[in-house]
Amino acid sequence: MIPFLDMKAAYAELKPELDAAYRRVMESGWFVLGKEVEAFEAEYAAFCGTRHCVGLGNGLEALELVLRAWDLGPGDEVIVPSNTYIATWLAVTAVGAAVIPVEPTPEGPNIDPDRIAAAITSRTRAIMPVHLYGEPADMDAIMVLADKHGLKVVEDVAQAQGAKVRNRRTGALGHAGAHSFFPTKNIGAYGDGGAVTTDDAALADRLRTLRNYGSKVKYVNIERGFNSRLDEMQAAFLRVKLKVLDAWNERRRRVAARYDDRLAGIPGFGLPRAPQWGESVWHLYVVRCARRKELMAALDRAGIGSLIHYPIPPHLQQAYADLRQGRGTFPLAETLADTVLSLPMSPHMPESAVDEVAAVVRRTLVSD
Numbered sequence: 001m002i003p004f005l006d007m008k009a010a011y012a013e014l015k016p017e018l019d020a021a022y023r024r025v026m027e028s029g030w031f032v033l034g035k036e037v038e039a040f041e042a043e044y045a046a047f048c049g050t051r052h053c054v055g056l057g058n059g060l061e062a063l064e065l066v067l068r069a070w071d072l073g074p075g076d077e078v079i080v081p082s083n084t085y086i087a088t089w090l091a092v093t094a095v096g097a098a099v100i101p102v103e104p105t106p107e108g109p110n111i112d113p114d115r116i117a118a119a120i121t122s123r124t125r126a127i128m129p130v131h132l133y134g135e136p137a138d139m140d141a142i143m144v145l146a147d148k149h150g151l152k153v154v155e156d157v158a159q160a161q162g163a164k165v166r167n168r169r170t171g172a173l174g175h176a177g178a179h180s181f182f183p184t185k186n187i188g189a190y191g192d193g194g195a196v197t198t199d200d201a202a203l204a205d206r207l208r209t210l211r212n213y214g215s216k217v218k219y220v221n222i223e224r225g226f227n228s229r230l231d232e233m234q235a236a237f238l239r240v241k242l243k244v245l246d247a248w249n250e251r252r253r254r255v256a257a258r259y260d261d262r263l264a265g266i267p268g269f270g271l272p273r274a275p276q277w278g279e280s281v282w283h284l285y286v287v288r289c290a291r292r293k294e295l296m297a298a299l300d301r302a303g304i305g306s307l308i309h310y311p312i313p314p315h316l317q318q319a320y321a322d323l324r325q326g327r328g329t330f331p332l333a334e335t336l337a338d339t340v341l342s343l344p345m346s347p348h349m350p351e352s353a354v355d356e357v358a359a360v361v362r363r364t365l366v367s368d
């Protein structure tokens with residue numbers, strides 16, 4: 001049996017440190033907005049290479065609160081990838097702005113800067129690139145466009161903590177980076193968590209107010225805020241996880257390299273291509289295969305977990321039926337949704353498991 005992701009292996013490796021973090025918080029008697037969150041914010045900002053980090057409730061709210069802090073709302077347009085997890089779109093529509101979906105590059109999976117240029121109008125206020133599967137989007141090209149048109153850029157870093165574009169971390173490449181610490185992410189908490197990284201002191205300050213009922217001083221509310229705070233327990237766990245993030249991403253890289261080697265040269269089977277402008281952190285190892293259904297069934301029979309990220313693109317979800325963007329509106333995103341398959345990937349995956357997965361793929365797709 002090879003699980004898609006073995007969450008227990010991470011705990012087994014870090015048990016003494018995580019258990020100590022748990023005890024430290026329990027014995028402190030302080031659970032919301034305290035020393036652990038403050039320390040994690042400083043450590044994570046230093047890791048990402050930004051001046052500020054604000055701990056928030058989850059990744060979706062991190063995206064949404066950035067847009068609120070920039071006062072985006074009805075009448076504004078935000079450019080988003082057609083090929084992404086629905087959370088990216090939900091953040092935009094939550095503030096009442098319009099999503100303007102843009103297709104990925106032909107190689108995929110990330111947003112195509114040339115197509116962004118064509119989607120910019122007088123109402124465009126922001127671009128929300130996603131570093132999907134751990135692979136950085138083409139941020140240099142995106143920032144050139146943003147500067148030229150006076151647009152804000154918030155990176156969706158939910159799947160790419162630690163990734164780099166020419167030695168600078170994702171989350172430090174746009175005007176703000178929205179991070180998720182959902183348990184399955186590259187740096188995962190033991191519950192929900194999120195953060196925004198930025199060099200913009202005014203943005204960080206506004207986020208600190210927004211996350212806490214619109215209040216800086218207890219019982220004095222200067223605006224209508226929210227309750228979206230990273231809690232002390234999750235922050236304490238994340239401080240432990242942050243220490244191993246680079247090393248665990250390196251292990252993911254080795255798993256990916258071994259897959260690349262073992263899966264090379266299978267006809268009709270597309271391997272993920274890492275972009276030349278950046279370093280992926282391999283949140284997922286996503287292949288493309290027209291015979292996906294058959295391949296998934298063969299993997300399942302062999303006791304190997306696989307998943308589809310994602311089977312239905314946001315524009316075809318019932319949640320966005322009112323936008324009337326039917327099948328055929330974003331053909332690249334639709335083709336990806338019909339053909340992508342994520343193979344098991346984690347920092348704890350042994351080489352023998354990679355070889356076993358690759359052998360099943362080869363046996364299924366290569367007829368002799």
Ligand SMILES: *Cc1c(COP(=O)(O)O)cnc(C)c1O
Pocket residue numbers: 058059060061084085087088130156158159179180181182192193194
């Ligand atoms: C996980 C994820 C989110 C949302 O993060 P949560 O913490 O689960 O709210 C947003 N965008 C992408 C691309 C994600 O993968």
